[in-house]
Amino acid sequence: MTAARTLHGARIILAQEPPDALGRLIAARWPAHRVVLIADTTVAHWHGERLRVALGSEAVLTFPAGEAAKTRAQWGALTDALLAQGCGRDTVLVALGGGVTGDLAGFVAATYLRGVPFVQCPTSLLAMIDAAIGGKSGVDTPAGKNLVGAIHHPGIVWIDPTFLDTLPLAARREGLAEAIKHAVIADATYLEWLLAAMPTLVDPAPIPHAIAATLVDRSVAIKADVVAADEREANRRQVLNLGHTIGHAIEQVSGYAIPHGAAVAIGMVAEARLAVRLGLAAADVPDRIVAVLRAAGLPVTCPPTLDRTAILAATRQDKKARGGAVRYALPAAIGRMAGAELGYGVPVEETVVLQTLTEM
Numbered sequence: 516m517t518a519a520r521t522l523h524g525a526r527i528i529l530a531q532e533p534p535d536a537l538g539r540l541i542a543a544r545w546p547a548h549r550v551v552l553i554a555d556t557t558v559a560h561w562h563g564e565r566l567r568v569a570l571g572s573e574a575v576l577t578f579p580a581g582e583a584a585k586t587r588a589q590w591g592a593l594t595d596a597l598l599a600q601g602c603g604r605d606t607v608l609v610a611l612g613g614g615v616t617g618d619l620a621g622f623v624a625a626t627y628l629r630g631v632p633f634v635q636c637p638t639s640l641l642a643m644i645d646a647a648i649g650g651k652s653g654v655d656t657p658a659g660k661n662l663v664g665a666i667h668h669p670g671i672v673w674i675d676p677t678f679l680d681t682l683p684l685a686a687r688r689e690g691l692a693e694a695i696k697h698a699v700i701a702d703a704t705y706l707e708w709l710l711a712a713m714p715t716l717v718d719p720a721p722i723p724h725a726i727a728a729t730l731v732d733r734s735v736a737i738k739a740d741v742v743a744a745d746e747r748e749a750n751r752r753q754v755l756n757l758g759h760t761i762g763h764a765i766e767q768v769s770g771y772a773i774p775h776g777a778a779v780a781i782g783m784v785a786e787a788r789l790a791v792r793l794g795l796a797a798a799d800v801p802d803r804i805v806a807v808l809r810a811a812g813l814p815v816t817c818p819p820t821l822d823r824t825a826i827l828a829a830t831r832q833d834k835k836a837r838g839g840a841v842r843y844a845l846p847a848a849i850g851r852m853a854g855a856e857l858g859y860g861v862p863v864e865e866t867v868v869l870q871t872l873t874e875m
């Protein structure tokens with residue numbers, strides 16, 4: 516029993532059976548192919564051997580865990596390892612891990628022998644509901660994050676929420692910030708569900724599998740729908756940027772001391788307040804977002820030590836800024852985004868942004 520949807524040729528599967536079933540799917544889709552797993556050392560420790568056996572893979576290629584490994588050097592090392600093992604076009608690369616592994620292994624798959632089949636097997640909540648959906652891959656450079664990469668759609672995205680059993684709570688929160696974002700963008704009922712389920716979702720005990728499955732299924736549906744709609748409705752994907760314009764700026768100004776999820780949480784509150792100030796959203800929208808973020812243990816105010824002018828300056832460098840005012844993805848209501856006619860990018864005057872940041 517598995518629930519599936521298709522996006523750009525990728526079969527996105529919410530797994531309800533052990534990974535042997537993924538092995539059979541891979542063998543059916545790419546007969547007589549050699550399966551190579553790529554995982555960071557942490558995920559390899561927890562899940563590597565079980566997946567290696569289930570997928571009939573000879574070995575697991577590993578690299579050090581953490582964002583610091585998402586580099587061209589690591590892309591080169593993994594590519595060289597594949598070449599050394601004589602891997603040909605009949606190779607299927609499987610990314611087993613969080614968003615770092617998916618982005619890095621995806622970029623290896625996009626470029627190895629000009630592209631080999633790729634499977635995403637996300638193990639972090641953020642990867643399950645965000646990074647593994649949509650086909651973006653890439654690496655960081657000293658000039659910034661995700662600046663070099665490729666679109667390379669996986670053939671299969673195998674989402675097994677039971678992997679979350681070993682995910683540390685701090686990493687779980689990174690994913691919850693994006694789940695809350697999904698609800699604000701597209702589904703008020705989902706936001707209510709998240710609020711009610713939050714005590715369970717942030718309990719240090721593993722998330723009961725039925726609840727984890729609902730969480731993942733709702734969020735994946737929203738991200739996949741938005742990405743699919745992007746082709747019909749130009750720029751729809753921009754809504755996924757909610758909380759990220761100010762969030763990225765906060766991450767940067769904090770010298771990456773504030774994790775992405777926490778920065779996006781603060782960014783969502785700030786941007787919801789911008790929407791109210793511009794008359795786009797009702798006055799209660801920020802409070803409803805704050806309630807869920809608080810329940811998740813995510814921050815809702817900007818640390819006083821962060822210079823507001825520096826944050827404002829950093830928003831200008833966001834890649835979404837194109838001449839003139841920076842464009843924001845802003846909520847019109849819980850479950851609906853503003854500015855459809857503007858490609859979901861609402862230009863906001865800097866004085867308004869600064870005023871909002873100063874008040875937080």
Ligand SMILES: NC(=O)c1ccc[n+]([C@@H]2O[C@H](COP(=O)([O-])OP(=O)(O)OC[C@H]3O[C@@H](n4cnc5c(N)ncnc54)[C@H](O)[C@@H]3O)[C@@H](O)[C@H]2O)c1
Nearest residue numbers: 557580613614615616638639641642645646651678681682
């Ligand atoms: N391609 C995209 O569209 C997209 C979208 C959003 C984010 N991203 C990227 O995703 C990355 C962040 O993803 P992330 O938060 O998953 O980071 P990550 O891959 O570094 O994983 C976080 C930590 O959790 C560990 N981990 C993962 N799964 C585990 C499990 N089941 N059990 C125990 N430990 C586990 C990892 O080893 C790592 O230490 C960033 O590089 C970001 O740029 C990409």
Ligand SMILES: [Zn+2]
Nearest residue numbers: 693759775779
């Ligand atoms: Zn994000």
